[in-house]
Amino acid sequence: MRSPEELTVAFRTAGLKVTPQRQLLFRLLHDNSSHPTADSLHSAATSVMPGISLRTVYQTLTDLAQMGELQSIEVGSGSLRFDPNVSDHHHAVCDDCGDVHDVYVTKAPVLRGLDDFSVSDAHIVYRGQCGACSALVATK
Amino acid sequence: MRSPEELTVAFRTAGLKVTPQRQLLFRLLHDNSSHPTADSLHSAATSVMPGISLRTVYQTLTDLAQMGELQSIEVGSGSLRFDPNVSDHHHAVCDDCGDVHDVYVTKAPVLRGLDDFSVSDAHIVYRGQCGACSALVATK
DNA sequence: AACCTTATCTGCATCAAATGCTAATTAGCA
DNA sequence: TGCTAATTAGCATTTGATGCAGATAAGGTT
Numbered sequence: 382m383r384s385p386e387e388l389t390v391a392f393r394t395a396g397l398k399v400t401p402q403r404q405l406l407f408r409l410l411h412d413n414s415s416h417p418t419a420d421s422l423h424s425a426a427t428s429v430m431p432g433i434s435l436r437t438v439y440q441t442l443t444d445l446a447q448m449g450e451l452q453s454i455e456v457g458s459g460s461l462r463f464d465p466n467v468s469d470h471h472h473a474v475c476d477d478c479g480d481v482h483d484v485y486v487t488k489a490p491v492l493r494g495l496d497d498f499s500v501s502d503a504h505i506v507y508r509g510q511c512g513a514c515s516a517l518v519a520t521k
Numbered sequence: 522m523r524s525p526e527e528l529t530v531a532f533r534t535a536g537l538k539v540t541p542q543r544q545l546l547f548r549l550l551h552d553n554s555s556h557p558t559a560d561s562l563h564s565a566a567t568s569v570m571p572g573i574s575l576r577t578v579y580q581t582l583t584d585l586a587q588m589g590e591l592q593s594i595e596v597g598s599g600s601l602r603f604d605p606n607v608s609d610h611h612h613a614v615c616d617d618c619g620d621v622h623d624v625y626v627t628k629a630p631v632l633r634g635l636d637d638f639s640v641s642d643a644h645i646v647y648r649g650q651c652g653a654c655s656a657l658v659a660t661k
Numbered sequence: 662a663a664c665c666t667t668a669t670c671t672g673c674a675t676c677a678a679a680t681g682c683t684a685a686t687t688a689g690c691a
Numbered sequence: 692t693g694c695t696a697a698t699t700a701g702c703a704t705t706t707g708a709t710g711c712a713g714a715t716a717a718g719g720t721t
Contacts, residue, residue, distance in 0.1 A: 396667095396668085398669065402669085433670090433671090437669080437670055437671075440669080
């Protein structure tokens with residue numbers, strides 16, 4: 382995702398308006414690697430701007446996703462997560478704490494069963510236990 | 522997933538009862554490679570056994586999944602899909618028709634970012650266009 | 662700086678998938 | 692055949708997400 386300043390220009394160019402609510406979300410999302418949900422973003426936004434509507438958060442996230450500034454990912458946690466990192470990467474979900482980590486695949490897998498299917502996108506979700514959680518168990 | 526006959530034994534052994542509703546679902550799921558949703562299974566079941574409850578379908582699917590007889594997959598269609606094929610495989614979803622195809626990965630991908638994460642499971646979802654849909658477009 | 666058009670915000674209603682709950686029923690063992 | 696615990700059906704509830712409309716405000720124009 383581009384910087385708040387660049388997004389301000391991009392939104393105006395696209396005929397969209399830049400409101401205080403959106404600026405706040407731009408800032409909250411920029412360099413955010415926590416893969417937040419709409420709800421967690423709303424909580425964070427509320428502490429800075431009380432009264433901001435969850436509906437507005439959803440709306441802005443949808444806009445950003447449509448502009449390709451962020452990607453929405455589904456990792457089985459029940460709710461969509463949003464990732465401002467739009468580079469080609471995948472995700473690892475900890476079964477203990479639920480945290481989502483980025484994974485970069487450097488060499489594509491070899492597969493069978495896709496002869497008659499033209500792939501435009503692939504997403505891998507890994508599940509397991511993250512380092513922090515395995516350390517936690519070890520000290521118990 | 523095992524055959525309806527084997528499942529009958531397995532359910533009784535586990536202290537679960539084998540009802541007509543469950544037997545029907547066993548049959549509908551056996552060798553079913555359509556990756557149905559709970560709702561589509563309920564529709565199919567209703568045409569054979571009018572009055573069967575959607576709640577019962579969910580219940581039986583949950584039981585089967587817990588027994589490892591089928592796996593539930595999430596491919597971004599909004600609802601869970603159930604797959605009686607529990608072998609190690611992945612899925613390709615057609616963006617046009619929504620059909621889900623099986624994909625077998627014969628060689629694992631090489632990756633970066635999982636140094637401190639112990640992977641217990643990985644699932645790849647491919648998106649694109651299936652053969653039938655690309656043929657459809659070609660003839661238009 | 663005032664104005665005007667149009668996008669946006671908020672709050673509420675709605676929707677869909679899935680699960681919780683309970684009285685009536687039924688499987689299946691003794 | 693009878694008994695007991697599991698199951699069913701149907702409805703209520705929950706949760707994530709979207710639809711809707713009046714009030715508001717962004718931001719280009721004059």
